[in-house]
Amino acid sequence: xxxxxxxxxxxxxxxxxxxxxxxxxxxxxxxxxxxxxxxxxxxxxxxxxxxxxxxxxxxxxxxxxxxxxxxxxxxxxxxxxxxxxxxxxxxxxxxxxxxxxxxxxxxxxxxxxxxxxxxxxxxxxxxxxxxxxxxxx
Numbered sequence: 001x002x003x004x005x006x007x008x009x010x011x012x013x014x015x016x017x018x019x020x021x022x023x024x025x026x027x028x029x030x031x032x033x034x035x036x037x038x039x040x041x042x043x044x045x046x047x048x049x050x051x052x053x054x055x056x057x058x059x060x061x062x063x064x065x066x067x068x069x070x071x072x073x074x075x076x077x078x079x080x081x082x083x084x085x086x087x088x089x090x091x092x093x094x095x096x097x098x099x100x101x102x103x104x105x106x107x108x109x110x111x112x113x114x115x116x117x118x119x120x121x122x123x124x125x126x127x128x129x130x131x132x133x134x135x136x137x
Contacts, residue, residue: 024089024136031076034083034132037125039070045117059086059097087129089136098129 038048038061053063060082062075071079087095093107101117102108108116118126 025080025084025087026132026135027077027080029132029135030080030083031073033128035071035076035079037129038079040125042117048117059083087133087136090134092130092133095130095133098126098133102126 038052041047048059049061049064052059052061054060062071062078064071083097086097092098099107099109100111102121103116103119104110106118106120108118121127121130
């Protein structure tokens with residue numbers, strides 16, 4: 001009985017800490033401006049969701065339901081929770097999600113195995129994600 005209460009208390013603490021972390025980020029802005037970037041096909045690249053749906057990497061997206069072109073709200077909330085762990089509130093330049101996908105000559109690192117989704121920081125979709133990160137407190 002003591003063990004069950006201890007485990008339950010630990011899980012509640014983890015859930016609250018995770019929710020508190022994501023609290024500074026705007027879910028609606030994420031869902032309408034950031035999440036669609038993960039579904040878009042860019043020339044020479046696979047869509048983010050193709051490689052990252054339920055993958056074993058830090059950036060995991062929920063698999064789309066058969067025939068779906070977007071995620072349900074519940075799936076989006078799971079994606080949001082995961083993505084907020086890859087960004088630094090208020091600082092796009094320190095956010096792994098933005099730096100790993102950016103071309104090295106534009107300030108990206110050498111770590112993203114899926115190629116450079118964004119050639120520059122001027123890419124409208126890179127800027128959309130950066131604006132979302134910048135708006136977080």
